[in-house]
Amino acid sequence: MEPHLQMLQLLKQNYPDAHYYLRFSNPLELLIATMLAPQTRDVAVNKVTEQLFLKYKTAEDYSQADPEELLGYLSAINYAAKKVQYIQTTCRFLIQKCQGQVPDTMEALTELPGVGRKTANSILINAFNKVVGISVDVHVIRLSQRMGWTKQQNPEKIEKDLMSLFSQQEWKTLSWLLKAHGQKICKAKPDCLHCFMNQICPKHEL
Numbered sequence: 634m635e636p637h638l639q640m641l642q643l644l645k646q647n648y649p650d651a652h653y654y655l656r657f658s659n660p661l662e663l664l665i666a667t668m669l670a671p672q673t674r675d676v677a678v679n680k681v682t683e684q685l686f687l688k689y690k691t692a693e694d695y696s697q698a699d700p701e702e703l704l705g706y707l708s709a710i711n712y713a714a715k716k717v718q719y720i721q722t723t724c725r726f727l728i729q730k731c732q733g734q735v736p737d738t739m740e741a742l743t744e745l746p747g748v749g750r751k752t753a754n755s756i757l758i759n760a761f762n763k764v765v766g767i768s769v770d771v772h773v774i775r776l777s778q779r780m781g782w783t784k785q786q787n788p789e790k791i792e793k794d795l796m797s798l799f800s801q802q803e804w805k806t807l808s809w810l811l812k813a814h815g816q817k818i819c820k821a822k823p824d825c826l827h828c829f830m831n832q833i834c835p836k837h838e839l
């Protein structure tokens with residue numbers, strides 16, 4: 634078996650419960666959660682959205698909200714004031730161009746202000762179960778470079794490399810598995826000594 638497939642198999646064996654990490658119950662909630670997530674821990678995002686989603690339910694609710702009131706829900710979120718601006722701008726765009734609904738195509742999603750392929754892939758995969766690419770976050774970037782799956786730095790080029798390495802049926806869970814490993818073992822400072830992949834990973838530091 635080729636090394637990248639061996640590594641994928643090991644990831645699946647070691648993280649059988651890997652799953653998407655932000656809580657949501659509809660595409661708009663997921664869009665809002667992904668906009669709150671940068672530089673903030675998932676657990677903090679999930680905690681604030683529990684209350685936020687009870688109060689604000691539609692793109693109109695967010696666009697018409699008093700920014701100060703919205704901010705009041707986001708005390709645990711880093712760069713909250715900036716994120717409130719993004720959320721309101723994006724929700725106004727949704728109302729003007731998409732009848733207030735989150736679109737379900739890559740083309741339409743990446744037209745939304747502040748939404749790139751990473752977020753669009755997350756929404757398509759997790760809210761619409763449409764797998765057209767791989768969501769490339771910081772964990773996917775760091776780990777796929779260390780594991781020798783790509784030499785690229787640019788997330789879109791990394792995504793292309795991964796899409797050609799792995800079959801489409803793996804794309805949905807790949808970023809979940811890499812995030813799980815990135816949070817537990819292959820952190821910014823990797824714990825290669827205790828890593829189950831250290832015999833095949835090209836970047837192991839023993």
Ligand code: SF4
Binds near residue numbers: 820824
């Ligand atoms: S061997 Fe080291 S660099 Fe490779 S995946 Fe494991 S922790 Fe990361």
